[in-house]
Amino acid sequence: MDGYEAPPQIRERPSGGLVVDFHGDDDRRASFDVGGLLMPGWHQLLAESLALRIGPSGGPHTLEGTRNSWRVLGCWTRFLATLDPEPATPGDLKRAHVDAFSTRSDASESTRYSDMLELRTQFGDKRLHGRLPADAWDAFNRRLPTPKSTPVGGYSSGELDRLTAAARADTARIVRRIRAGEQLVRQFHDDPGQLTSERLELAEALAGIAATGEVPPRPGILERHERRELASHLFLTWNDLPPLMILLALVTERNGETIKELPAKHRILEDRAVELTVVKRRRGTKRWFETATWEIGPKERQLHTAGGLYLLLLELTDRSRGFSGSSAALSLWRNRPRGDRGRAEHFAPYEIKLSHCPGLGLSAWAAGRSQPVLADPPPAKRDAKTNTAKAEPAAPAKATSLTITFNQIKTSADARRTKQLGGHLPSSAKSNTAQVLFTNYLKPDEATREWAEEVLTEALADAEQAAWDAHATAVGRRGEPIVIPDAESPQQLEDAGLAPHTARELASGDLDTAWTACEDHEHHPETGAPCGDSFLACFHCGNCLVTRTHLPKLLGLLNGLGALRERMSEDAWWKRYGPAWVAVRRDILAKFTPAEVDKVRQQPLPDALLDLVEAPWELP
Template sequence: MTRRGRGSTGPGRPSHLPPDGYEAPAPIRKGSGGSLIVDFHGDDNRRASYDVGELPMPGWHPLLAEALLMRIGPSGDIRTLAGTKTSWRALGSWARFLAKTFPRPDVPEELTRAHVDAFHKRADASPRTRYSDMLEMRLQFEDNHLKGRLPADAWDAFNRRLPKPRSEAVGGYSTGELDRLTAAARADTARIVRRIRAGEELVRQHAEDPGQVEPHRRELAQTLAGMAATGEVPQLVFDLDLRQRRADLASHLFLTWRDLAPLMALLALVTERNGETLKELPTKHRILEDRAVELVVVKRRRGNKKWFETVTWEIGPKERELHTPGGLYLLLLELTARSSEICGSSLAFCLWRNGTRGIEGRDEHFAPFEIDLNDGGRIAMSEWAATRPKPVLADPPPAAKTKKNQAKKPDEEPAPTGPTPLRVTFNQIKTSVDARRTKQLGGHLPSSAKSNTAQTLFTNYLEPDEATREWGEEVITDALADAEQAAWDAHATAVGRRGEPTVIPDAESPEQLENAGLSAQTAQDLADGELDTAWTACEDHEHHPETGSPCGDSFLDCFHCGNCLVTRAHLPRLLALLDALGTLRERMSEDAWWRRYGPAWVAVRRDILAKFTPAYVKKVRQQPLPDALLDLVEAPWEQP
């Protein structure tokens, strides 16, 4: 372990102390002309300086400098360079807006609620920009020392609830699109590997025995040997297409810009990590028994001291290195080994660039994401997918539905029907692989969450994905159908043992009931309500169909019993029961509800109500329904 960086201290290894006379730098330093400068030093060692003196409204400069320091300073919440740029942009927008207002608040004490409201409603910015600027300025001013310098009504305007503008959901790819993208990325990465390994083999042959190199490749072998020894790609003075030929020559041994798109797309697909994490993959790693590779990756926006995560990736067999995350990571280190050694970066992504503006020789090797993650803006994955020999195509759009007999306008152009190249982004890849993993794990979010929490996984990756929503709806529909079928099977089994309830939908008087097949005494008692229970009637309570003894079952079991009698008079109570069960379903889990009430609910819906006409059921529903009487089957304190 070195004496620098993480893990350099411990028992018996005290931390380094500054030399005598050391003075910590001022949190806000003064620049030329007395301007105030706030410095940033991120957790990833990226640095930046922001000169508040460049902004208008000099009377605000001390407060703005302190506010920016609270956000991006050593104790601030912003720990990334990209985050500081957002804070600085919002601060600049605030100062420039105040400079244009009338009356202008030259000092913070002159700020009013009207100024803050006008900043929030300004017409020269989109709703999302206005929302983010207001939120950022509130966070910058929320320190008690700073907000105390603002008038109370102005701070209240900042501190109000801000409705977040709706944004377009970014979904993932369909199964076909994801398969085509994966196949294309894997095929192009395989070509990159074959190309560089062929170049390395040519260098090896030239070093061991130049005579064994084929005659027509000896000149290339000699050139590549010089490039391998010096790291410099020779200039092709007499070539008309200089830059392209140099890039082709360098690509025999080094990764180039055009290799990043398929390689990073495949990394995102196989490792299931976002683009920021992939850009900062380190070279430092540990191989565990030739089966897995262990490394520390960066997961940003997790708060202080939560950036770093140790991951273990499977290596797999050599012939499967393009299919496993560990194998692909080690392959990346192999492809970038020469450039990484030359530029000395600790990041895995190192490549050769065609030198411009004085960049030449060994300086053409660099780590594109070492200073700024956005420095790799030339990772044109959509362009790669569209321009490769076999383009990666999106699914055709669904056929547009036209109204019947709607005439087409003469000058109306037909909608494009040709194949459309697939738009490839890290966000869509991450959404797709997260959705795929969630489906493979049966939709269990705690198990599916990998690099995010379950809540973040659902909100940011699964919910916006239309294919995932459709899959979820199918799963829920199938699960409900299975639960209903299980309840119906339980009802049918009980009916097979106890007999089927007797439903008489068209009889009310004793004579009508007797004509329906009941005995005279039973018909009379049923018409008088003497046999009524909670929701139906019981023909013989003293003799259970299975045991022959007095019945002690719950009233919910009456619907599976041959002694059960149902007439028109019972219909209002049955409808009230169904409504009460529907309310309970919203208050308890589906599993518990189906176990507890499912068989009775299915018996009433599918076996009893089906024997009444829909018109009569609708007529009864239009009248006030009685109490559901659920307290007869459960104690009130046991109800959910």
């Protein structure tokens, strides 16, 4: 707009001191009082660095992100104030000061690492170049050792099923409670004569609350409890949030931040799906908002479909949202002290900031139910030598309640979807890229790794069986290789059943091919014509002869095939080399004793000679 000038991000208080203002992409605002920090000589630089960091072209675009940037500046100034002598201005800063901050003992390794990264980012803006001494900036700019982190996986299938069932059961009770309260209000207006005196008194109280949004005071010392009980007939309360939000996270497969910021605005598509705009943070500026389309499903399945559960949430919060005036889907009634009651008790808990309710108590809800949500017992300890479970006393393991976080719920939901889609990451990626899905959600999850190992083991077993079937089919047409493990001399070979001239030629090596020997190269068992097959096909042919002298070559071939397997895709390797590999391992080597094979393995093995069956330029 012509003539428009954006307000300055840094302003000075009337009483003195600099303030940095923030306006986030989520329309949340904050002001950071740099003048209230220690080390006044640093305030101008810190105000500029913070403004550049949290401004329109900076990194954090959310209020929560800017709070971290502000926290680090507070830590930095408090640390500088403890030094003797303290670096009163940025020009007084030395490398030793930065080194001492990065190794301070009052913070964990991960906190020190993140603080150093934040300060390096703030002070490293090119518009602040030269404001710090070169040696001090070099200390910020050095490579930082990445702290070790323990990956957090998801829940096992049993834990996820128990958590889902508990959240669904408690949500169903919430729905029945509020619908019963609404029905009582309707009865009071339509036909109060049908109500008993006790029900009539409650209905009259609820009708007044429904009209005004105000829960009247109750006499006695249990007033807060009784007011909450009365309000819960029509509104959600704090105690309803854990199961409801857990079920939303499970059914929609979205993270906790997205669930907290679900909007009330939506569009119904042909009574089949609901369309709404959801928030997916940490995607970078201009990429926060995403249009989601969720199936509604039949009414009896409202607690099982994302669209059905979302519309149910709007139904449960409709009255409270009308009094709070919020555009958020989540709105509830909270019990306020006297003097601050009325419609102010209706509010959207996450409209101002996402951390408004740090004590949401997901794990406390799981432990406090009449039927707690239990974690799986710890796995049996295994003997490192035998890889078997150790015998333990028969004392029963103590059941523990499940620790619940939105991160673990999201990990479990992503792992479940990936399994259902057969492990295909591009199809499994929903609210993240395939790379983020694997790195942050699937890789740390032990249950997913176990599943993947099972799938891989089954796939390898299927591939090996297919290769064996191909070998058996070829042998059925061409005959089975002749393996003579205990004969080397012509007489021994003749005694084993070979013709005299074949025994002599085999013993002298005249019949040798790449890894075995061929009894009659001029007459193929199937065609009767000279053989033109690859040497790899010898292992499925009745003309193939194998003695103890061929063992080194066969073992060398297996080593070469093993090396190729690491450089090729599994599908291509099994198709190209699988039948020969299986024939050697399961059919030919099985005719020799393990001691014979092991003895040969201890000696240097010859080259695999794979260039005899593949053109060198075609080898992977």
